[in-house]
Amino acid sequence: MMMVWCCCCCCCFVFCFVCRLLSVVCFGVVVPSSSCCSSSCCCSPTDKVTCGKTMVRYENLAGGGVDVHYSDGSKERADLVVGADGIWSQVRAQMHEEDKKTATYSGFKVFAGICEYTPHDIKEVGYKVFMGKKKYFVATDIGKGRVQWYAFIGVDANEETPEGAEALTWLHDDVFGEWTNEVREIIAATEVSAVENRALYDRPPQITKSWSDGHVALVGDAIHPMMPNLGQGGCMAIEDAFVLADELAKIDDKSRVPEALRAYRWRRQVRTAAVQGLSRFGAEMLLRFFDHPMRVEMEEGKMMPRVVNFGYLGFLMAAWKVLGVLDTTFKLQFNYLFEEP
Ligand SMILES: Cc1cc2nc3c(=O)[nH]c(=O)nc-3n(C[C@H](O)[C@H](O)[C@H](O)COP(=O)(O)OP(=O)(O)OC[C@H]3O[C@@H](n4cnc5c(N)ncnc54)[C@H](O)[C@@H]3O)c2cc1C
Known part of the structure; x- marks a missing residue:
């Protein structure tokens, strides 16, 4: 029986599923997103789900296990720790001995929102990208007459942008003021409470640094964060989980976990680096060239x-x-x- 500690959004579903196929118990799976917690897979009686805990450090044990220490002073023991804790990963920071968590600012800030809107061509097109100089707008049909949208805007890292209702007015009147009606109608149909924004960061591919340390592995944005231009960050995280589970299924003894983690890394290295590179290339083209x-x-x-x-x-x-x-x-x-x- 193997116990796994894993903190993630995208990976937990696949990982729990595969672990169950392998007759493995998922132990202390940290699922911070409430939508994940409502998933029957993660919350089935056979799984133990812990929400709201912050991992501060891990400790590989001489006998092969790992202790996970939380900010509330508690700790848990597992046979494998999967660090799927995103771009500002604490697991990676410890593994790579980073004094300060670093990432590269992409030059873009994204505003994201959801609204009720039915485009006239909904039956033909489900995903649209409107491109302009140093800005682009993505609109996706998410069903039930709703559209999810992203407005990517090229701004300097320290440049302030409006918040709340002012942000919507700014996007509608200034940023996309002269764009096609559809873009402005979508923005106008959005409630202030349905809009969020954040600066976008990525990191270069980790070629020289390890993806695992003993019985601890990194997956998803923790090891290969990328620009969202190709919509692949979440996909790569899920592929990681699939390959990791596949490699773990090949071993017959817990002592061989580090070997499985190394095999997982070699299978994922080239593909994730290529997708990271392509995503960054797409962002650079849009920011500097388009x-x-x-x-x-x-x-x-x-x-x-x-x-x-x-x-x-x-x-x-x-x-x-x-x-x-x-x-x-x-x-x-x-x-x-x-x-x-
Ligand atoms: C605007 C935008 C659009 C995108 N569109 C797409 C798309 O269309 N398709 C796609 O595939 N991808 C897309 N992505 C990328 C995708 O969102 C990420 O790649 C994906 O969420 C990464 O998943 P993850 O599980 O590795 O990390 P995250 O989703 O970042 O999850 C990490 C989790 O770990 C938790 N955590 C962090 N530190 C700790 C700690 N110390 N202890 C416990 N928990 C911790 C966090 O709270 C968080 O819940 C998009 C990203 C952006 C910004």
């Missing part, structure tokens, strides 16, 4: 057309559009992303 394509437009009351967004980047973007560069890039990317982990 512009509106050059186009020719007729002005009302005038005989001659005018050229809008004339310039090197505008021309390049128009050429890309004609040549289908983005379509091809997206196809290649998605073929890779949908491969088996």
